[in-house]
Amino acid sequence: MCGIFGIIGSYHKEEAKRALKTLAHRGPDAYGLFAKEDLFLGHYRLSIIDPHPTANQPMQIDGAVIVMNGEIYNYRDLQRELGGTFHTQSDTEVALRAFQRWSQTVPTHLRGMYAMAIWEKGVLHLLRDPFGKKPLYYAQVGETFIFASEIRAIRAIFPQIRWSRDRITSYLSYQSSISPHTFYPEIMQLEPGGYLRYEKGHVEIVTHDVMGVTSESGTMDDDTLDHLLHESIRYRLVSDAPLGALLSGGVDSSLVAAMAQKMYNQPLPTFTIGYKGFEKYDERKYAQIVADHIGSDHHTFEMGMEDFLETADALIEHLDEPLADPAAIPLWFLSRQIQSQGIKVLLSGDGADELFFGYRPYYEMADIEKARDLKYKNWLRNYFRSHYSPNREWEWYKRIFDDSVLFRSSAELFTDLQQNRLLKQNVKDDHSLTWIAHYIDRFGQTVGPQWYSFIDIKVQLGEVFLKKLDRVTMAHGIEARSPFMDRVLVERLFGCEPMWRMGEKPKWLLKRVAKRYLPVEIIERKKKGFSYPFMEWLHASGELDVIERINARYKLFDTEAVRFMIEKSKKGRFKHHLYAVWLLCKWIEKH
Template identity: 45%
Template structure:
């Protein structure tokens, strides 16, 4: 796991090196730079495999330069396949990318199984790849020169002036994070998951090389076949991610996802050290007892880390700064503190359970949306449409039924926060109803053009592409890499995800049980208590902390300077914080205010 950085075109060497140094936390073990006229190509290395200097990057082969961030889990198989055509000199996975490119050209990424952000320079052509499910980030900007980096912080020094991207703001308010290709910094873009960029002769083009919707639907219709296929792929995915030359740990909650990862790791002969978060004086958020029961059942060593309000508040500014731009996920702060402890204990690789909920329908609301979808079939619904239109409510349930009766898209990611009508009521601008749909349009267009028709596939598809890739995985990448730790997410293996998309969709939800297939897979291996434990997620007392510490005053302070929101409506929203109302909305405004204060006002 590392950082990649480069400039194609004119550059100032000292400025380029200062920008590169801003990424040193992602790769503190070695810094490599290749320079020539109109090219600065660099890499910050975090050594996980083949720590020898022979695997330092950038790697050069004839006219090819490679800077790569990530892990290729099938590199040994690829190396064996390509060994007759390429003279390998290292024991790591980076060199395999060059060999694969020489054999398959730009299609080489289709042969990789793993997580990656890749910069490959072939003579005068630059290729940038982001992995299929968006686990590794890749940002770029194009002014007089073309510049790319693993994090935004290495690109901001090259902005002529800092301006906020309005599309990033509006998509963030709607969906917790800016939708690709937007970032909050006007002029800085990001690749979406499954995309690659080609730069040649000063012009670039972004293309898509992978889409889960390309999987044919309902290839597997038998439940037993589905369980066998998914268990095989899940076990394989976890086992592949146990390969490292560094000490490895795992996150452990009280739920089925982390228990599954640790069960198969142990089954493969690896006893991972596990870590669990707890909160002083907030038992309702605490999973330490549940995690202890799981650890005892699986005979795992578990360390619990307790967070206090002071810990949270003291770390929050540092955490939000590490994210580079607003990200509405309050779990980023406690997760940052947890990784701080893991780093101090000497671990450089951590396994985590992201992606299971989206693949196996782990959110109860998926089932609620499927029920609401049925109302679209009502033949006489005009009077209901008029009724909902004339009886406005801020409650999201009102919004959902209105959409059904209006014949507009119901599900707009699990991360939907401010509806368009809520934004219109709060902001000093006219926000039209359904305006936010433009940020989901490319995804919805692909879905409607695909052979998939079951709306549950849409739920998983948009959540994997945005809710997961641009929120959860962004959070995980930044807070883990801030501590020079590589995070691996076995549920987000593209072969496993593709297999889920190949099932008869009803197999996932017909019995009305969340994560039904995963629970059936794990029934022989875990006890009933773990299998059926109520989902907590990564919840934490962030709003209680903000209210008690009076941090929310920052929102009003910044709004006085920006005039973005109506004061009266903003006050009403903030007053609900003490009663636990609109928590996600308010945290999102707080995070936004922190960023605005640093960069804009």
């Protein structure tokens, strides 16, 4: 895992080196650059595979130069397939030779997470993995093209680029900016699965989706799924650096840890967090049950209010864009503890809910969608339009009777009408669709389980959870790996009949395999969405006052709408909404 940076066009070398240095946290083990007239490529390395200096980057082979962030897990298989002589044991060399063989179709051969840049014969090629695990940003300013792992490096060269309040609606809708957009109109992010070609000022972009509408009617037996999961986890255990796993006590992280432990030749370090004085949020009990069952080397850490406030400040200072996932704060706290244990590779359970239908609203959506077939629904359409409710269920039915897109991802937070009441600007109905219109166009149909899974992998997972996982762990020199988001596993499951894959109960298929590895009490306990006492701590600390300070300066919000959320949050409602507003204000104050 690394930080990559490049400039094509005129530049000042010392300025470019300073910009590259803003990514040093992503790769504390080695530093390198390749500089010539109108070309600068830089790299900070976190050494995970083949730590020998010969594998440092930028790497030059046969006139081509590569900088890569990430891992190609099947690089040994590809070595054998490509043949010839390799000068390192690095997956980076394999990635370059694979690109030289297969060009822009190379992602169909790779199993891994990556953002890479290849310069060959006067052409720049950028590629990003299918699920967006690794970030890749770029900007074209005049005759200069620049790319980087994080926005901060681009803004170090072009500090005149500023965030835009027009992008706040994307953040409020989906907790994050949505590819290819960012909070900065002049800076873009390459979409997951994207390939960009830059030559003499001209940009071409092609996006390859490994998920799509399928006419397949097949199923998958338990042994096949077990094999695919086993293979995915085995690939992700390849490391020349110390490795561990996150363990919450839920099915997803527990299954990853259990299967990994069976393949690991020593007790696997596992890590869990709890919250001082708030046992109702605590899952340490369940994580310990799993750890005892699988024989892992388990570590628990406890966060209190002062830890929360200190960690929140550090996180928000670090973020290039606001990100409204409350889980980012405890993950930052936990990552700091894991870093102190010397761990550099960390397995996570991200992606299972989106792939195996772990969220209850999927089933609610499938039921509500039946109302589209009502022959006489004009009266209901008019009723819902004239009787507003702040509850999300009201919005769902209104969309159905308006023949609009019902499910827009589990990441959806503020509806358009909620934003219209919160913001001091006119937000029209279905404005939130503008941010995901390219996914709607590519997928074609916006109903049913295949769409639910597709858009959640793109938005909830790619733009919120995986973005959080990368920024937080990489800030601490840790590479996080997500075995459920394996290209072959996802392709195989998306090739199954969608209604069969969803079934009648959340994660039914995954749980059948999990029974082979986990205690029944872990598999059958009621799903508990991730939560912790962030709102109690925000109220107790007076932190929410930042909303009033920022609003006095920028005039962003309707004060009555903010007061409504604050009062409701004391009773456990609209907590996530208020958190998003608080974090946005804190981020604006710091940036």
